[in-house]
Amino acid sequence: MAAFFLASWVGDVALLLAPEGPADVALLGVPKHGSWFLVGVGAFAVAHGALIGALRRVGEGASTGRAWWFGVPVAWMVAVGAAVLPEVASDPERRAALGPLVAYAALLVAMVGFALRRKGRVSEESFEVTLLGAAFFLVSDSTIGVVHLVHRGQVSGGGLAIMATYLAAEVLLGWGVLLQYGAQEVRTQSSAS
DSSP, X not given: OHHHHHHHHHHHHHXXXXXXXXXXXXXXXXXXXXXXXXXXXXXHHHHHHHHHHHHHXXXXXXXXXXXXXXXXXXXXXXXXXXXXXXXHHTOTTTGGGHHHHHHHHHHHHHHHHHHHHTTTTSOHHHXXXXXXXXXXXXXXXXXXXXXXXXXXXXXXXXXXXXXXXXXXXXXXXXXXXHHHHHHHHHHHHHHHO
């Protein structure tokens, strides 16, 4: 989980250095540049890869999750993509971000899928907390796409919604994975005695 949090922090800093408009040229004296957006997306891709690695390490037993649940995050991302991708494709300066955005969206869906796959393999509390965190991350990043790529600067309070859901996601994901490993350690200690 340390890699997840570190890469998320790098992504946050990089996105702060991505300009939100033509007049947004510096942050605390550091020049902003459009390429920082791709650095931020890349850092969050690394973060989600690390998170998926943590979510894949689950206990024995078959998942009692339903495969159709995976359709929910897929449908969500298809709907968000239908709003965001045409806007990005129509802007020559941002068109290069299409591939990374689609790949990142697929990674987000995979992350939610691995959170769903844990049902029946970890404690119910760990499953629910982690799944809620994954859902908040999906909502947060979708809100970024809609607010910053579709409605550029036209949505008041968008930043607050993004940060609230993002922070909730980070806390819940960390807590859920800690609950998973805490329960595994208790089982290991019980087996040893």
